Amino acid sequence: MSETLYNSEILRLATSIPHQQRLTGAQGTSERRSPICGSRITVDVVLSADGRIVDLGQEVRACALGQASASLMGAHAVGRSLDELRGARDALTAYLAGQSEDPGNWPGLQIFGPARAHSARHASIRLAFEAVTEAAERASSVEAA
Template identity: 60%
Template sequence: MSTPLYNAEILRLAATIPYHERLAAPMATAERRSPICGSRVTVDVALDAEGRVSAVGLLVRACALGQAASSLLAANILGRTPEELAAARDALTAWLARKGEPPAWPGLGVFEPALDYTARHPSIRLAFEAAADAADAARGPR
């Protein structure tokens, strides 16, 4: 593998997480934790009348990979539906397991060097799992 796992782009993303403060009054909150490394990501969301994410807040206590994934999630979450977030979570999970194509979510290709490091996959998935759960909960019963 020629690209280092912790490359300059991963480190840049990790240092520039948008919406890095919790929401004062979220419609729903979800937290995910990686049992392997202890990384933890909490995602607060609010949905608009059309069911799209209108506000997001994150609390990220994770390794550089978890921080970088949180940054990519936050930079592109506004306007997304719970279904789109679930699809992104599922595509990311499949791709990391080498059972699917690269996810359409902007920027996730930066994690290609991590494909062979399965112990790092849970940290990369944390923000997407928490966001999908929070958005689904904010939508309420269907």
């Protein structure tokens, strides 16, 4: 893996974001914004009866790192439970902060290794995972009500 912050894989991911349409029947929605760079991601989810994501939509207005993160999140979020989403969010946060050498078991997150030295970039990388987790939490609370 190249140690360049904006490498060809980051740029490839940034141009291939899945689920780039908002959902009209979302059970949970979250919009997250990075105050440092202005990146913004909105995520909509629909959960199954057992609490797993069955449908996902996202609107991404972010830098290349935020777009790459949204691409990785979107590629693997369907079928995931709230606990898995929280785990991925927390593992990514710890990895970026240097509190862990392991980005967790979400596919592809090791690509953000070079960004660990650039704390100003961390918020935009975390946005998609924070947004999908919050959207699933909101959907879960609707289901529980």
